[in-house]
Amino acid sequence: MADRVSIGTRDISKRALYGTQISLLIFGVFFVSDLFYYLIRRTTFGLVALIISSVLLGLTLIGLMFSYSNYRTNKKSGARPLIEYDESKHSFVVYDLLSNKEIVIPDDKLVEIMFPTKDVGVVNINYINEKGKKTFASIGIGRKSEESEIRNLINRYSKVKI
Numbered sequence: 001m002a003d004r005v006s007i008g009t010r011d012i013s014k015r016a017l018y019g020t021q022i023s024l025l026i027f028g029v030f031f032v033s034d035l036f037y038y039l040i041r042r043t044t045f046g047l048v049a050l051i052i053s054s055v056l057l058g059l060t061l062i063g064l065m066f067s068y069s070n071y072r073t074n075k076k077s078g079a080r081p082l083i084e085y086d087e088s089k090h091s092f093v094v095y096d097l098l099s100n101k102e103i104v105i106p107d108d109k110l111v112e113i114m115f116p117t118k119d120v121g122v123v124n125i126n127y128i129n130e131k132g133k134k135t136f137a138s139i140g141i142g143r144k145s146e147e148s149e150i151r152n153l154i155n156r157y158s159k160v161k162i
Helices: 015-041 044-076 144-157
Strands: 004-007 083-086 091-096 101-106 110-114 120-128 134-143
Touching: 004 144, 015 044, 083 144, 101 120, 110 144, 134 144
Parallel strands: none
Antiparallel strands: 004 083, 083 091, 091 101, 091 134, 110 120, 120 134
16 A cells, blocks of 8 residues: 555545534523423414424434534544545555445546535536446545645546546
């Protein structure tokens, strides 16, 4: 593995986790205030508001679990670079998060790399597989600001310019 060149860094991205925690806090406050309003007044409006806020609180809890799961997955794979180039095999090595395995892509089979439109997001890579079909791999979370540097490094090693 000494002949592998790291291309790009993987971001762990705590933003989504923080966002869902703040949403949980906000909907928790709404739920508690609606609960007190219903217990004091016992009106139909209070009951409807309590039901709506409890549903929103439940959905926010599900979102928090999903964000935490994504954060843990990203943290486990955070030590890996987005892409590696294996100089001895003349191929790119990526770790596909969807299939949870390492994929070796010959340097002439790489089609394109797609970065997020926002500052931080999911990075996908398109390539031609062994069967000759175009497929993609979700390789992790990356920063839009690193896109040109990563493309230049890929173009340095790839036979096909992206």
